[in-house]
Amino acid sequence: MLNTENIKKDFPIFSGDDGKKLVYLDNSATSQTPESVIEAEMEYYKTYRANVSRGLYPLSEKATKEYEDARAKVAKFIGADTRELIFTASATASSNMLIYAMENSDVFHEGDEIITTLMEHHSMLVPLQEVARRKKMILHSIPMTESFELDFSEAEKLITTKTKLVAFVGVSNVVGTINDMKRLSEMAKKVGAYSVIDATQAVGHIPVNVKTLGCDFLFFSGHKMCGPTGIGALYGRAELLKKLNPGFFGGGMVDQVVCGETSFAPAPAKFEAGTPNIAGAIGFGAACDYLEKIGIQEIENHIQEITEYAIEKLSEVAGLKFYSNIDAKKNVGVISFLIEGAHPHDTSEILGRHGIASRAGHHCAQPLVKSMDVYAVTRVSFYFYNSKEDIDKLILGIMEVKKMFA
Ligand SMILES: Cc1ncc(COP(=O)(O)O)c(C=O)c1O
Structure with missing residues (x-):
């Protein structure tokens, strides 16, 4: 203990x-916030507040370095490479952004099937329902057994070559079950489908390593693991992020903009349009430091x-x-x-x-x-x-x- x-x-x-x-x-x-996280956020506001990735003066360079260091810490916490970690506003923002990005990359087609679970939080389920409606896809749910676990015999039947995406919660926020994330990711891979894990209740509570799980995408929120509110993360496998078009557009995520055409910056910047939650990201990094110490x-x-x-x-x-x-x-x-x-x-x-x-x-x-x-x-x-x-x-x-x- x-x-x-x-x-x-x-x-x-x-x-x-x-x-x-x-x-x-x-x-x-x-979750609650340790002093070290509050201090990290406050230090940014008190001593080096500036925008990131834009200014060439020392204050902005310091803010950019701290922001990118935080990205490295959060990425390392889940066993990802730094370039595979996108900062978002929350788990909800991550799932929505991912679905938009996939839709905008022509991943989904009429008649495709998406497999999710009965245990889903609305933040995963509702974006899936919406994209299924827009693209005329079929959404199936893996049921739950009487012992509050996912019914894998049903999952075996539902996940087929028609499946485009298997999107599932890693840990249920109602029944508490830790789902077999590796097994579901493998089942998706076997039929050539993408896997997305809602790991919001898992990261910071149990060891989570994206490489061991073998998933394509995984998302979570800072505030469920001692970090600030208003900051989340989306992990995506490097080669997938390279191929994926962004879902949101604006400043900070472009390479060249000419009239009528825009080319995008490489990931993860491509997926971070606009000024990010800089203090939140720095606090998120401090939360990972704190949890690692424990x-x-x-x-x-x-x-x-x-x-x-x-x-x-x-x-x-x-x-x-x-x-x-x-x-x-x-x-x-x-x-x-x-x-x-x-x-x-x-x-x-x-x-x-x-x-x-x-x-x-x-x-x-x-x-x-x-x-x-x-x-x-x-x-x-x-x-x-x-x-x-x-x-x-x-x-x-x-x-x-x-x-x-x-
Ligand atoms: C399993 C799960 N997924 C997603 C979310 C959404 O997180 P957020 O509200 O930080 O976007 C929650 C929040 O309770 C959750 O428990």
Whole structure:
């Protein structure tokens, strides 16, 4: 187990009387920010704010160097080459941009099939639905088994030579399952389809290496892994990024512009139109430094132990039903549940009154939640600064909920 008491000292939000009482269990929505990330962002604004890749004066050169160093750090964090890492505004911006870029590169044709999963977050699913509608393609979903895992026997049937794209979530933000990303990437490759992984709940929580996974594209958000909000990343295999046309256009991504025609800069600049979120990228790089210092394997082990403990304790609560994977080894630390007789929003609100941050709703995954015959669930989600004591407080909070609705 990691020493969470020491770790919490790195996070300003956990300081002071209120901070010490805070039981933050909404990490799937967003994680907390360590001082080193806040400082890295502030240093940019205070001491070297300038635009990047444009100015020839020292301040701009320093900003460009820090921005590009951050790219190298984020790329290294997922085992990518620096030129394969595009900064975006978020995971959502990454998926939309990728779909536009693929569409603008004439990848999709009428009758092509796209395979996704029932576990998708709307940020992947809705752009897929939209492109399928625009291009008259067929969208299929890999279903989920009763143990909250992807049904690979169905996946085998769905992924065929008609498949153009296999787009799937690496880790579910509702049921917590860590999907077999390598296997699905291989299945896509075998039929000549592209693979895209939504790794938003995976990166920074479990080791993720794009080369080992063998995927074509992968995206994630900075704010789910101790980085700032408003910054995300899209990885693309070098030879694919070279071939792909951009989806967004403007300054900073061009080579030559003449009347009527434009040639584009090489990747990743080709995909970064306009002034980027410079401070956010620098903060994202600092977040990778911070997580590397803790150790990604140590983070995964810690989350697993907390998850195991939470499942054990929650299982003892009468009237609590899980809507998540209760095999801790396969769960990234996301537990959704309902308490008999209590509305999930009331549960979350009462927990909030006791200083416990959770979340209730459909978690931007309506098809998945509806497939479990409910319209909302309460979700708690853990990170490496959570302790078993936090889980004990959660259980006490749940007892208060039960008392209220008895
Ligand atoms: C699995 C998954 N994918 C994508 C997203 C979207 O991330 P963002 O809101 O940072 O774009 C989320 C956010 O909760 C998520 O959990």
